[in-house]
Structures are given as C-alpha cells and as structure tokens.
Amino acid sequence: MIHLSIPARQALAKLTLPVLVAASFGLMLLGKADAVLADRARIAFADAMAPIYAVLAAPLGNLRAGIANTAGLWDLRATNAHLRTQNEELRRWQSVALALDAENRRLKAELHWIPDPAPTYVTARVVADAGGVYAKAVLLSVGPHHGIKRGEIALDARGLVGRVTEVGARSARVLLITDLNSRIPVVLEGSGAHAIMVGTNGPWPRLLYWPEGSPPREGEHVVTGAETGTFPANLPVGTVHYTSAHVAEVEPAALLDRLEIVRIFDYGLNGIVPPEAAKPLPDWHG
C-alpha cells in the first residue's frame, strides 16, 4: 500500500472521475474500432449467465402458468364452449388438409419431384431478452456441442422468429424479425409478388419494395422468399395489415413477445451471412 499525503490523496480522488469519463470515451472508440472484441465480451458474459437464467426459467415459467391457470378458471365455461366450436372447425380443416396432402404427394410422385432435404434442427429455451433498449433479440440457452451456427433460422411453433447472429459455448443470440436491422425477403402468398420486410423495433415490421401493380392485400399471408439464399422458401412469416396511415405492416405469426421455446433450423444455406463484426451492431441486411 502506497502512503500518500492527505492533499495528494484528495487531488487523486478528484481526478478519478474525469479520468474515468475520458476512459469511457476511449471505450466507445475501442468498441467502434474493434467490434469483434466487444461482441466476444458480450457473448462470453451471456455464456456465463445463460445456465443461471435457464435454471430460473422453469420455476418462473411454472409461476406464470399458475397465475394464467387461476385467471383462466374465471371464464372456464366460455372458453370450453369456444374451444368446442373451434375444434369442430379444425376437424373439418384437418380432413381437407389430409386430402390435399395425399393429392400433393401423388402429384409430386407423378412429376418425379426432387424433395427438399429435411432440415436438421435443435430446440432451445429462450432464457433472456438480449436486445436491450435499442434492439430486438433473445438469448437462448443451449447445451455444449450444440452445433448451432451463425445465420441459422429460428422458428417457433407458429412462424419465423429470426436468425442466429452470435453463438457462444452455452448460449446463442437470435436477432428477431422486428429488429431495426432486420431485412427479410418475403413473398406475398396471394399474388406471388416479392417484397422486403423491414424491422422497425416496433411489434410489427413494415413491407417495402413490392412490385408496382401488386400491392399487399389486407390479411394476405406472407412467407419467406428464397431469392437471397438466406432463407428457404415458404416459411410462414405473418399476415399483412394496413395501419390507419395506410402503411403495409406484417403481423408476425410467431408470438415474439412471449417466446419460450424456439427451434433453430439448419437448412444448409449460406447466402448472406454477415462477416463477423463488419458493423458495430450485429445486423444482416442484404
């Protein structure tokens, strides 16, 4: 321990704050100059925290389910009646789907269709929000030797969630389709027109650049387009919805604000995968 006189110590104490403020500017420059370092630090940190959050996720999930159950008891009767009618309807659709599936298979067999390779996938639990205030992303807890790579595609039970942007030893970060940096080639299912879905950090991403003469229609289904080689074709994305200001938005099919479990698919695509840390924010616009 170095012994300093009291005035010297006071002077030193007064200097700490300005020096540290200068250091924070230095950090900003460093982070800008070497974004890989910053991202490595973040993902190393996420790796350390992911198992802890994963352990917490189960009891917290139970607690939430318990609360939802108790709330559900109130309108049990109404829910039951609603589910019965819905079930009837879904049964009708199931028979339609089975008939179409059989027909589809028969037609493909007649055409000597080359089937798409079945993608492999890993299922992972969403343990934390990894977006912060100015980005939309989630952190997944994955086991060691998970085999997840950057650029792979995340889906929940309903539709497209996003893409993997960072991979650690025990965690992976998925940038959501709603993030400001997200640009996804999509196809409007009704007209077959191509468009780009642009994230805004809001809950509903926007549609841009559709061909003249085939504007998206309200309620039209939106699926992924395969043109950039980053996505396979026909993954469900959502439905078109116009705002009151007549801006075409997509209501995502995936429950992006209540993600619990996602599947990470490896379609073997390596179209446009962003080089590691070419930009300060991990982004993937084409």
Next chain:
Amino acid sequence: MARRLDLAARHAFPASITILLMLLTEAPFGIVDQTSLLPAVALASVWFWSLYRPAAMSPPVVFAIGLLLDLLDWLPIGTGVLALLIVHGIALRSRRTLGRHGFALVWLAFAVVAAGAATLEWAATAVLTWRLVPPGAMLFQAVLSAALYPALAILFARAHRSIANPERA
C-alpha cells in the same frame, strides 16, 4: 476480524445490490418491455448511493456498473459507462443542496437527470451505430426510471439505515 469482514460487507452492499438487481432484471419473468428495467435500475441505484453513500459508490464502481450495463443491454460499449459517470458526478455536486431538501425534490431532480441520461444513451447509440434509432424507447426508459425510483429508494433507504450502515458494524 469479524468486525472487519462486517465492515467490508456493509461497504460492498451498494455495489452488490445494484449488480444483483441488474442481473435480476434480465431473468425470464416474461414481463413485456422488461429490458427497459435494466437501465432504470442502474440509474436509480447509482443516483441514490452516490447521493447518500458516495464512499461506497466510487467512480471506479460506477465505471464497472456502467460496463455491466453496456454488456447486458447490448449497447455500444462505453455509452452506459459515460451516462452513469455523469449521473454520479451530478449527484456528487448536488449532494449538499439536495441533502437539505425532502424526498420530493430528490425525486424530481432524479427524473430530470434520468431523462438526460436516457437522451445521452440514445444519442450516443445513434452516433456510434450511425442509425437513427426510434426515440420511443428513450422516452419510455426515462419515464420508467422516474416511476421506479420511489420503490427502489424505499428499499435502499431501509438498507442504508440498517444492513449497509458501517456505523452499526
């Protein structure tokens, strides 16, 4: 020996509770817009302890908390550090004035400081990523910080008088 340990624990309480609360805000509670809690907690905690226990919330501690904020919040590295250091500096300067006044004025001052810090973080993020990020998140963060402060202040004030009080060691 036990007394020295006790003193050290009491001295480390403000930093530890801040870091613990920050890590807790990231736990999977499933609250909508939960991410805005993290900067709000960090700001409120640094403000409170810099005002009432600056010895335990020294600039290096604030620096470390800021770094944690940047890493957890995926902000450009350095922006959270800068914002928290400035909040700390303002708290130190206004200690004597604010100390004479009641809780309401401290809260009001915090609301202004938190709004300034949110604006600074937003501007620094926009400059460092060279993108105009929507200001909605910044406004929400400022309002949430101000709204959350009384609850945290009650908790901290209790700890300040009891388990974090070095005079009781």
